[in-house]
Amino acid sequence: MNSFVHKTLVVQLLAPGTGRCPVLAHLRYDADDPFAVTAVFAHDGRVLACWRLDREMLSAGLAGPVGVGDVRLRPAATGRWQELRLEFLGDTRPDGSRHRAVVFAWAPAVAAFLRETHLVVMPGRERVPVDELLAEILSTG
Template identity: 30%
Template sequence: MSTVIEQAAQARMVASAPRMETIPVTLRYDRVDPFAVRMAFPPPATLEGAEVSWVFSRELLMSGVDAPAGVGDVRVRPYGYDRTVIEFHAPQGVAIVHIRTGELRRFLRRAQSLVPVGREHLHLDLDHDLAELMRDAA
């Protein structure tokens, strides 16, 4: 059984102009890091011209598809009938994307089948993480 789920999705980048540009994004969930999800943006959609990935909690995404969630760098909220808004706050500015809620729910169902909510701790390798921490401290 695979330990990683990747799912392509179409997002609409909200710009200051009225039009919204559609960009491909990749949602990623890895049971090695069971509390987190990653969303990768392709180089043309970033200020740096290189792929950028944001990492945030799976719980935030799950909560945000139904009600506004988040107060930090990543905020998620429903928008209309079939969209979810994800805001990414960085020193360079704020990026706002709209994604179909159905795509996010499908991704979350797949992640849930890999690691059920409340069972994340069973997939942590604390010995390995502690060894890495100690190695970095030396």
């Protein structure tokens, strides 16, 4: 059985003044890091941003608003189109405001990706090898 899941989605980046533009979102889940989903956003072969998201938070964001820090997620509906709204806050600008990006993903595609991750590691069955990590740290002095 695979220990990872990878899915590429076309998502919509909300660009100030121009509306939405399509970008690629490469979602990756690896059983070696069972709590995280890596999201790499790219356009024209260039990486725009890379974020590590909490898998449980990503799942909860499909059902209701979550997040109060740098990442905020919530469901958004446009008619029959069900979306997940992802808001990312970045570094502080010289004027004190923060860089901000809003991305809309098709919610059923995100839910399908999460279902695939649950086949790799079921929620609640995540394990972090703390004992092995400590042994490695202590052995290297």
